[in-house]
Amino acid sequence: MDTRRAPRAVIDPKVRQVGFFAPPGQAQPSSSPPVSDLSPSSNSLSPVMIPPPRPVPFPAVPLSPLRRPSAGESIPVGSYNPSEFASPTASFSEEAPSPRRAHRGISRKFASSLPSGGFDFAASKPNNFPASSLKTVSVVNTPPGVSAFPDKKGSKAAFAEKDGGPSLEVQCEQSASSKSLKEKTSKAERRALQEAQRAAKATAKAEGSKAPVVASGEVTATNAKPVKASKAPSQKNDISSVVASEKKGGDRPPEKDRKKDVPQPRMQFDDKIRVEKAKKRAVVKQTEAKHRVELFRHLPQYEHGTRIPDLESKFFQLDPVHPAVYKVGSRYLAGDISGGNARCIAMLQAFQESIKDYSTPPEKTLARDLTAKMNCYVSFLIECRPLSISMGNAIKFLKTRIAKLPLTMSESEAKATLRSDIDRFINEKIILADMLIVRHAVTKIRDGDVLLTYGSSSAVEMILLHAHELGKLFRVVIVDSRPKLEGQLLLRRLLGKGLSCTYTHINAVSFIMHEVTRVFLGASSILSNGTVYSRVGTACIAMVAHEFHVPVLVCCEAYKFHERVQLDSICSNELGNPDTISKVPGRKEINYLDDWASNENLQLLNLIYDATPSDYVSMIITDYGMVPPTSVPVIVREYRREHLWI
Amino acid sequence: MWYRSASFILDKQQEERDAVARPESRLLSPTSPISSMAETLQNPNPNPKISAYYQTRAAHHAVVTSDWLAQAQAAVGQHPDDLPPESPSVDSGKPFSVIDEFNNWRKQPDLAEAVAAIRALASVIRSSEATTMMELEIELKKASDSLKSWDTTSISLTAGCDLFMRYVTRTSALEYEDFNSAKSRLIERAEKFGEISYKARKIIAMLSQEFIFDGCTILVHGFSRVVLEVLKTAAENRKLFRVLCTEGRPDRTGLRLSNELAKLDVPVKLLIDSAVAYSMDEVDMVFVGADGVVESGGIINMMGTYQIALVAHSMNKPVYVAAESYKFARLYPLDQKDMAPALRPIDFGVPIPSKVEVETSARDYTPPQYLTLLFTDLGVLTPSVVSDELIQLYL
Structure with a gap:
């Protein structure tokens, strides 16, 4: 069926370059x-x-x-x-x-x-x-x-x-x-x-x-x-x-x-010299945590609690950071906003605000100066909390839009274009994408199903609610884990809508799994080899489900796809506050780890994300439909240039 | 020994026409939502509880060979092997029906259902009296919808129609200013697509030759025209190989295949379906056809394919699938029950007590991890490429 394939040959080979590619000349079979x-x-x-x-x-x-x-x-x-x-x-x-x-x-x-x-x-x-x-x-x-x-x-x-x-x-x-x-x-x-x-x-x-x-x-x-x-x-x-x-x-x-x-190499926090340099530049003063786990020394970890007051005291000194961005950053720092979509939308809206108030300084061009400003904001946000991949993609999108602005465009026009671009990104890539995902995923829910979900994913929540609205009869098992206990919020919202739910902790997952018919999971990002990068514990759930032959469906908007490949959860991850895992809220008598920081031999590890291998994933539901994990690079390749970055 | 006779099939068709439920259909599960949808549409399959797709297959490939059937039908007064008229007589006043056209094509046992549908759709364009592009497109859409609703259980029919629509309408021809030239361009494309689909089997047979080596033993399941073509070509190329045929209960399509292979002087051995694991150690590769290839890269095929693939996988034998690309469907079953049910009656030879439930599903889903390679007219693909192709076609 060569003729049907013809359009592929026409496609500029550059578009088809994903992670690993041969130089375009050799990509052609006719080398x-x-x-x-x-x-x-x-x-x-x-x-x-x-x-x-x-x-x-x-x-x-x-x-x-x-x-x-x-x-x-x-x-x-x-x-x-x-x-x-x-x-x-x-x-x-x-x-x-x-x-x-x-x-x-x-x-x-x-x-x-x-x-x-x-x-x-x-x-x-x-x-x-x-x-x-x-x-x-x-x-x-x-x-x-x-x-x-x-x-x-x-x-x-x-x-x-x-x-x-x-x-x-x-x-x-x-x-x-x-x-x-x-x-x-x-x-x-x-x-x-x-x-x-x-x-x-x-x-x-x-x-x-x-x-x-x-x-x-x-x-x-x-x-x-x-x-x-x-x-x-x-x-x-x-x-x-x-x-x-x-x-x-x-x-x-x-x-x-x-x-x-080539992506700039991420900062390795075990590299002392560079860390020192970065510290000098830093806006937010952060004390690094002591006793970090050896394997994760390359990741930033700070003493929590010290940073917010510090940031607040500096509010008036930070003239380069727009107040909206500052606000979002401080909310990231405090942990008020979590979840890939919410963080991304908050960031984009803050950028929108800052663009609104932006005016090009004399003798500078908008494209260059605004990009520099954006870089400054982004590095501020990174100091508050490391960027998620979805935010990285959104920033990349915004920067390409800025760079592509025609030089002849007037400043007000340019600003309006950028702001509408941001709106469009939020609408098309996040909100509409979620609706499409819901529409696809609902077809996979039948009467009598028992659906398991882990943590709190906005996409999964929408799916469950929509399926309930459609009158499907199913039961939900919400699996949760310490320290965040995000599932409780989801549980509350679902119960409010009248769904029948079971709540359990991840310790019981192997027991509960035998009655489950579908596992729905959210994701922070999906990488090119099909690896799902998500809240820590997801890999465990997926593995147990796979072992029980329960299909695992991962719901993820396509803007969170990334062409990187990751094999483990070590090289790129985020460390949370170790204090949260050493304490049990509401149980004063459990205080064995109270002065853990003074013990040289103790290191606490509070990972935020983990990587689920693609073998455990049966299907990825994205705005482009339901695809196997092997097709992630195809989507990245086909849509990165034309659609994803609009 | 052969319970099924031509008269049996003819009786069945008669029954279908009368829409009288057979005693067995009492056991069938309640009508699926999809088939009930089909009923609401204008041209439903007379008996939605029984998969028309498998009915056709049984009629074409079951023990009763097609020539037998032809004779029988000739006696009744129909000539199924007669070539249908190239273009239907639109000007005769009788309204053109895509279903009639489709049925006309479908009667040829050698012609796949999807190809029949593609040809029928092509003739829709040809005979259309539309004057604008939009009108033509709507007409085409309607025709393809009615075709799809005619038999919702046939994956290749649905996929073939969808692909046809994609292929034909996704062209710059629509921007031609002159409607007639645009239409002729569409017809050209439609015919080309029909031709490609028709030739697909030959292409697959050519591609798969490298994989059949001298002295190998091939296990096949059921009757697949593509697989037969592959084996036929291999025999013509003077390859030395042996074929193990499963029986292919309940319509015993395997017997038909063994018959055809014996005619080609290929050493062939017949197994009952349950002897697959027993004889797997002497098998070098498994060849199966497919009713549909789904987005995950897995296949939906005649009942029993999944267990053969499982056995082959556990014994590290390659499982090759021969399937034309018009069978690529935008479906993604998660498990066996996650498909529109395609049911068919099963004749056990003895009466089954009414309290006993009978599994009448006609097909199963084989997940991609049990398949080694897919031979398609697009090339020899790994299962994961199927999704790649589908994404490029549909999005």
Whole structure:
């Protein structure tokens, strides 16, 4: 049914780039054969893996004349020509680019066990080589790119990385030899060649792991070829070759653009220097909590209770923060607003207020100055409470809107546009989306069902109420957990509408699960691999439900989808106030943990979120319909540019 | 040995026409909301309690071969294998009915129901007397709705109609200024879609050839025209393989398949449905067709597919599904009961006491985790791609 698929081909490949993507040229199935050898290396480069700070674009140009022919000639390697297939190097060069990263550690280990093997070989190599491969050596040496090497040595921009260089050389050799193989080879010759290539690989590895200076000094003396490899001085240039090879792909966006795509790394709070810096900038003075759990040191955790008075006392000093934003921030801090949607709407409305009162200072443009202002507000809000992913998406939306404002637009017009954009976002992406979710989800509730929900999700509440209005006969089990006990609020509202409910704590979930027919869960965010990022405890519920073969339905608006991938709840999470779990409200006699802060050996962990693996999720109900968790990246890809950011 | 005879089927059709409930239907569960909806619509299936889809399947693929049926029907005076007229006579004064057209096409046993529907819809456009695009679209919508309500239990029919509407109306042709050119463009697209759907089976058969290796043993369930095409092509390509056919109770469609395969000189062995686990260890792959492919990537298919998939999964055997892309439906069943019920009578050979309840559901849902690959005319897909395709088509 090619014709039906035609529109997909028409779609600009940029739109379809999600988390991991091949450069657009290679995303096309019709990539020309010469590139085929390079594609794995550039494929392996996902934007997530690029560390953002990279000062100079690497001069990859000299490499290309060297590599291009090799790539072109190594096509026969891919085909199943048995003689070539048998040679280990053939398979090596085929795989070389992609596993390079993974094998680095191994190669280093390997080399340390064989410190001098490489050099021995390097010395003896010329003798072992048959005539044809000697020719290869000379070929390798001739290209201008290679002669340019010494000049590059001084600069940081060395591109022949420590195993990229050698592998490259092996490739050249191999391609040349594969050509010669076809011409005429005796068995002995082939064997010798194989041996040589294998040894070349070993050399490469050994040299790669040597301290660069030493290596270059020694090797220059021994052989001309290894010099190339060892001339690569920097240790961290793993990236550089990838960049280089990818540059040759040609159609990668320029450095600058890519940098923009790469999310700024989150602040790691175990990095002392940066934390100090951040503290100096901070508006809200926060004392960090003591005794944090080792695994979660990278997350911010503060002494609760100290911050609100501090913030209040600073009200008049904080001139850059708009009062509306300040108000929202202080409410976040106090915990008055919780829930992804509520927080997002409150934030957007505060921004709307601030835009209303905004006026461009003289000699500045609205787009730039307002963006700077927004950044300032956002960092203020982050200090109050870390942003949720939904808020991050909303901010991203607002910023793109600001950036896309035409320069010719007058200030009042621009402000009106932005405010209506915000309104539209709230309406379409949150309120209407919720209505759609309700409409979809209600079809999955039958008479006689027992629905379980955890915590308090606004979407789930709307679903339950709507199903009740439709006259469906069902029972609700609300599972709750300490310390927030959010379920009680939901329970109260549902009982008020006359639903029949059961309330229990998460401890009893395995008992209650056998009578449940559907589990409805809310989510703070859904990530690209289908992982549901939600209130802590959700994963537990989902796991028990899965074990009992009860379908788990996750209700989540599409604006909360994110292209990030997360495998555990550690690397990105939020820490709550540890005091809340050490105390039991209303039970004065339980005071065993009263002075826990003074005990060095005790660390309390009050996590806010957890990650539910997609295996436990049967269905995700979103405004685009009911989709399996595997389709989250599809929705992110298809709607991110056109709709989600409007 | 064969309880079911052609006369039995003809009797059944007679009964259907008379809308007389059979004694068995007393046992059926109360009318589902959907079928009651169908009744309110203008052209309901005469007997909504019994799935027309499975009735047709039984008539076409059950033990009684189609030629047998043809003979029998010829005696009655109908010629089902006659090609229906290319375009219905609109000018004859008789109002054009999409259902008649559909039924006309449907009588060909080789033509899938959805393809029949697609062709019927195409002829709706052709014979339409609408003068504006909007009118034509509304007319088309009405026709497709009446087709869908004709048999709500058939997933491929619903999906085929929906896809047709999507495919045909989602074109820039609607912006043509001239209505006639726009209409001819629509007809062109409709015919193209019909053609693609018709050829789908061949494409699938080609795609699946790489997966059938010499010396393999294939387990098939029930009768699927796509699977038969796949096996036929493999036999034509001189592959050496063995087929285990399940019996396919209650309409015994497996017998038909084994019959067809024997004609092709493929070694074939017949199993009763309950012997699947017993013989799974000698099976290399399971091939099944599908009535519908749902959004989760799972399939809805003849009763018994789920248990075969479960057994195959637990023994690490691949389960391949051959299904045309017009069977992709925007449904998402969560479990077995989360579907519109499709019921059919089951003949146990002996009278069943009225106190005994009989499970008469005709199909089950196989979740995606038990399927290995789907062979469709869009390519060989993993189950998760189904949702990808559907999202791109519908949203």
